[in-house]
Amino acid sequence: MAVALYLAMMAAVALLINGATSDGTSKYTNHTVGDSAGWFFNSTTNKTSTDYSAWAAKQTFNLGDYLIFNTITNQTVIQTYNKTTYDSCTMDDALDSDTFQYGGGSNKFGETLTISVPLTIESAQYYFSDADDGEQCQHGMAFEIKVGHGLGLPPSLNQPPPPPYAPPPVPADEGQSPPITVVTTPSNNGGMRDGASICWLVLLLVVMLSFLQA
Secondary structure: OHHHHHHHHHHHHHHHHHHHHHOOOOOOOEEEOOHHHOOOEEOOOOEEOOOHHHHHHOOOEEOOOEEEEEEEOOOOEEEEOOHHHHHHOOOOOOOOOOEEEEOOOOOOOOOEEEEEEEOOOOOEEEEEOOOOOOHHHHOOOEEEEEEEOOOOOOHHHOOOOOOOOOOOOOOOOOOOOOOOOOOOOOOOHHHHHHHHHHHHHHHHHHHHHHHHHO
């Protein structure tokens, strides 16, 4: 009876554990933005290759996941945590601390490009292309996501930044040795030796005079 009760309890615990973990995230995910449609914009029709907001709404994003942008050099990828920047479709007034650009800056257009963006902050995030003076963003080349905790950051993305470089202290006059100070103490030994010699000379003269008088 006791054995049967113990086995029943263990089975119940196993079911609880399985239920608790089955709904949770068990792995990191690479999300291909737009799926097979990629990250593209047709400048002739002023249309995106897919509805990116609708695509994002179907995804679950967590720390450690990646966004994969399959695109070309005609488009840019702007990541921002600032909704004002997102709504303006430009990063002209954005801060370096909350807005980042991936891709762009190439002198060649139409080249295939794959951009991988790691999700490292648990928060709302916004993505858009500011190419064509923000026109692509204004016509739907943009989406927002909410990043959850999931499994947390993997070790590869959870490294503290290196400390800032601090140059060693430099002497005021670089390349010159500090002056050497020699402390000298006055000495009277020379005067003492001279006085002693005179005393011996006087004593010798006295002895010689005494010997001659005798």
